[in-house]
């Protein structure tokens with residue numbers, strides 16, 4: 001069993017896609033074991049995207065993630081990390097396959113609707129950041 005983090009970014013919440021995205025995850029057979037709607041502070045988002053600190057899009061993605069409410073989901077299941085990444089689709093929605101969240105609902109890389117952990121180390125770090133009390 002693996003655990004992974006999904007964030008539904010502000011655009012996903014504004015477009016009322018919380019249910020759609022969560023339903024897809026549940027239908028796949030993965031379990032929601034933590035869930036909260038929050039308006040994230042800059043410090044948490046900067047720590048979340050620490051690996052991208054030197055990249056030109058860092059300021060933009062941090063501003064976007066703090067621009068409105070987001071949903072943080074802790075997801076558990078067999079091969080959850082890879083399964084979720086595949087369901088969300090390529091980072092740039094133009095390259096994302098139809099049938100993926102980004103391929104079905106997004107058009108721009110700046111508003112690609114979700115984050116999901118890339119590997120087990122990232123998952124552990126990110127779950128600790130967004131669910132510090134370990135409510136799952």
Ligand code: CDP
Nearest residue numbers: 057061090091109110111112114115116118
């Ligand atoms: O989210 P994912 O792991 O697929 O992509 P990433 O390469 O780790 O980038 C993190 C996030 O930064 C992306 O999801 C985009 O929201 C944003 N980004 C961007 O705005 N412009 C880029 N050229 C690359 C990433």
Ligand code: MG
Nearest residue numbers: 115116117118
């Ligand atoms: Mg990433």
